[in-house]
Amino acid sequence: MARTCIVCGLAAGSGEHVFPAALGGRRVNSGIYCPKHDNSYSGLVYEIAGQLDFLNAYLGVRPDHSSQPKTAFAEHTLTGETVSISAKEIRFTKPRIISRTPVGEGEAVELSFPDQQSAKQFIKKMEACGHEWAALPKLSARPYITGSVHHKRAFGGACGLGAIAYxxxxxxxxxxxxxxxxxxLTDFINYTQAIAKVAALGGCEQQTEEREALIEARSALTTALEPFGGTAPAWWDFSPPADARANKFEFGHRVTVGIDGSDGQIYGRVALFSALSFSMRLGTAPQGSATREVTVDIDPLAEHPPHDINKHQVLSAPGRVHVPEHATQGLASAIADGTQQRAFTNLLQxxxxxxLLKLAHAISKALAPCATLSPLEAHALIGKVIDEQPQQIWRLVTCFVEGLKEKWTQGNxxxxxxxxxxxxxxxxxxxxxLSQQAEVTLALAKAALSAQMEEDCAAGLLNEARIAELMGRGPGLHVVGQAVLAPVLEVFGESPRSDEVRG
Incomplete structure (x- = not known):
């Protein structure tokens, strides 16, 4: 088959990623689009990458054009400032003023920086501006407990569906x-080209006043949708085939394409992270086309081929789609009965x-030397490792306290x-x-977890599975709960009961 662009028929050769590079796709095919039409879809890729940025960042997906995992941005709930989110950390993006104290004719300002490099840049800027100031002799590093962050994203929408269709x-x-x-595919390609133009002009969200080019692009999209009854030929689908195989990869994406030769239906299905599912009808194949279906599972965490995909082919059409009478009916039903919320909640869990398992593996590796250390040396190493995980331990603390609050509220x-x-x-x-009292709470939790790990280590029980239990499950909540609740119950002259501590 000649390497021609499926949009215009001219020579292909753009080297486009079959699955978007921004989402972790590693495979390239230079025989599908010409450079012009490959680039024409960049707005849709940008849109879907933005919709999924938090999930990709939290999972640690590395875009194929980058050497570093994805980073997303959110708003810190308490300060309103911007924080960056990655699989490794959450941190502020700019220097922050912690306190200002008058000192003679000047003032002492305590500043917090995201990292050492940011601090050095600030110092250099102050020197360049000629400000009279004197820095402390030594910078100190300490973790900041961010608490909650606000990150709002909408999945799907006209451009999101367009990206899935592309x-x-x-x-x-x-x-x-x-x-x-x-x-x-002529009508389908006309649709994806039209929605791509809208996306490229920044029209994924309706604007109060739109420039002429965007108005024209929306009009062209309306025309492109006419063969499909005025609605996009792609839709949310919460009813996957009953006999669908499990995805080969833990957080794998899946793309299924096929032809049902009985009536020529050309169909497609996409599942992102094995949770967010869509279907579409691309057109009608020429008479006599053979029935065949190809399913490709994509591992967004794979660093490179060949183990980044798993391909499966059948000479049948189990993934054939049913075009809904109303394109949004499936989504509306899923929202109404909670199906959509359950799917997303399951993904987050x-x-x-x-x-948690990644953390447990890292801690287990760091504590491996404990087997050959003296009790005093093991105590020091465990304390050091625990001290490096304040955010995770704080999650245990807040989970326990919030759970106990709910229980006490129900008990009047x-x-x-x-x-x-x-x-x-x-x-x-x-x-x-944190407040001073909250810092004490965190210190108590750290000490309790360290003590429990020392005890387990001495008994030969501190393996990776046990560490996961202590750092994020019931046993860890129990240990932390006993420690942080004991001072409260002492005020009331009580000792913690196991059912209260377990929440």
Whole structure:
């Protein structure tokens, strides 16, 4: 088959990623689009990458054009400042003023920087501006407990569906090159080109006043949708085939393309992170086309081929789609009965479990020398490792305290819940982000976890699975709960009961 662009018929050769590089796609095919039409879809790729940026960042997906994993940005709830989010950390993006104290004719200003490089740049800038100032002799580094962050993203929408359609179109052209160039995809390609133009002009969200070029692009999109009854030929689909195989990869994406030769239906399905699912009908294949379906699972965490995909082919059409009477009916039903929320909640839970297991593996590796150390040396090493995980331990603390607050409220003990609030109170003006009382709470939790790990280590029980339990599951909540609740119960002359501590 000649390497011609499926949009214009001119020579292909752009070397486009079959699955978007921004989402971790590693495979390139230079025989689908010409450079012009490959670039024409960049707005859709940018849109879907933006919609999924938090998930990719939290999972640690590395875009194929970058050497570093994805970073997303959110708003710190308490300060309103911007923070960056990655699989490794959450941190502020700019220097922050912690405190200002008058000193003679000047003032002492305590500043917090995201990293050493940021601090050095600030010092250099101050010197260049000629300000009279004197820095402290030594910079100190300490973690900041960020608390909650606000990150709002909408999935889907006109441009999101357009991006899914473009991905599927590209996969179909790779697996069925003759049919893709037969004219069977003409209407579908016209649609993806039109929605891509809207995306490129910044029209993914309706604007109050739009420039002429965008108005024209929207009009062209309306015309392109006419063969599909005025609605996009792609839609959310929460009813995958009953016999669908599990994805080969833990957080794998899946693209299915196929032809049902009985009536020529050309169809496609996409599942992102094995959770967000879409279907589409691309057109009707020429009479006599053979029935065949190709499913490709993509591992967004793979660093490079050949183990980044898993391809499966059948000479049947199990993934054939049913075009809904109303394009949004499936999504509306899924929202109404909670299906969509459950799917997304399940994805977040899987992400948290993935992060916990990665953390447990890293801690297990760091504590491996304990087997040959003296008790005193093991005590020091365990304390050091635990001290390096304040954010995760703080999650245990807040999970326990919030759970206990809910339980006490249900038991008509809400009058004393302010005491629990004090245990986890934040202070944006402190270097740690915590109030003095909350810092004590965190210190108690660290000490309790360190002591439990020492005990388990001495008994030969501190393996990777046990570390995961202590750092993010019930046993860890129990250990932390006993430690942080004991001082509160002493005030009331009680000792912690196991059911209260477990929450």
């Amino acid at each position: 991905m599927t179109q590209t996969f179909f052209a790779q697996e069925f090159p003759e049919v893709a160039r037969s004219g069977a 899987r992400l948290e479990e993935h992060q 003990l809400q009058a004393i819940t302010p005491i629990l609030d004090g245990l986890i109170a934040h202070d944006v003006q402190s270097a740690s982000g």
